[in-house]
Amino acid sequence: MRDQLELRLSALNAVRAEQERRKVEQEKRQAEEEARQRAERDKAAIAAFASTLQRTLVPRHFPRYRAWSWPAITRPPPRRKWAVTSTTSSPWAGAGGHSSWAMCAARAPKPPRSPH
Incomplete structure (x- = not known):
């Protein structure tokens, strides 16, 4: 048992x-x-x-302009041999390039010359 x-x-x-x-x-x-x-x-x-x-x-693709094609964190473009004169207060105008306003004005068609 x-x-x-x-x-x-x-x-x-x-x-x-x-x-x-x-x-x-x-x-x-x-x-x-x-x-x-x-x-x-x-x-x-x-x-x-x-x-x-x-x-x-x-950010989107970095825009490239002839006068300013470098990001702000890299080296600036080479110095120009002419003085930069700008009528705008663009922060890029002092960096050796032209302002975007000046670039647009340079690309705008010139008025036709008067015959006189």
């Missing part, structure tokens, strides 16, 4: 250990799935945020 009780007890302990092992494995799988879903959501959020940043914070 005692041997039967010991066998039953050891069988119950084995069943309980197997149930606990399965429960731990299931919790581990569930945690991995939640982490995978969280990572996918984070990737999507980061991609959306990056595209928003790209659209809002990154």
Whole structure:
């Protein structure tokens, strides 16, 4: 009788250990799935945020003008041999180039000469 009780007890302990092992494995799988879903959501959020940043914070292509074609953080253009005279208060006029107003005026068609 005692041997039967010991066998039953050891069988119950084995069943309980197997149930606990399965429960731990299931919790581990569930945690991995939640982490995978969280990572996918984070990737999507980061991609959306990056595209928003790209659209809002990154400047467009730097415009190139003949008189001023360098970004302010690099070296200025070479010195001109003539004096710069500007009628505007353009910050670029003093950098060795012409103001945008002067460039537009230079490109404008000249009025025809009068015959007199």
